[in-house]
Amino acid sequence: MAFSNEDRQKIIEALGAKRKNNVCPVCSANSWILAENFIPLSLQDVSSGLVIGGPSIPAIALVCKNCGYIAMHASKVLANLPVEGTQRD
Ligand SMILES: [Zn+2]
Numbered sequence: 001m002a003f004s005n006e007d008r009q010k011i012i013e014a015l016g017a018k019r020k021n022n023v024c025p026v027c028s029a030n031s032w033i034l035a036e037n038f039i040p041l042s043l044q045d046v047s048s049g050l051v052i053g054g055p056s057i058p059a060i061a062l063v064c065k066n067c068g069y070i071a072m073h074a075s076k077v078l079a080n081l082p083v084e085g086t087q088r089d
Contacts, residue, residue: 002036007081011060014079029066038075038082058082 003011011034022030040056059072060079075081 003038007079008034008036010079010081011075015062015073018078024064024067024069024071026069027064027067029064031065032062032071033065035061035063035070039072041072 002008015034022032024030024032038058039061041059042051043055043057044051058075058081060075060081062071062073063069064071
């Protein structure tokens with residue numbers, strides 16, 4: 001499921017307001033694609049394996065159109081998303 005139109009608008013506005021440098025740190029291009037869903041960064045207390053259903057940080061990802069570098073922002077900090085009641089699993 002992609003972002004709702006409302007969430008997508010909040011994200012685009014927050015990115016415009018908060019990202020002061022849009023140059024890719026790898027290739028110096030300046031063209032990004034917004035990944036159309038939250039990316040859960042899993043938090044776990046073991047260094048190997050994968051804990052399913054544990055806590056995570058929902059992230060918003062931008063992908064460099066030139067080299068594929070992925071820049072991520074914690075969605076709560078960037079755009080106060082997801083807010084209560086809109087958490088997606
Ligand atoms: Zn790049």
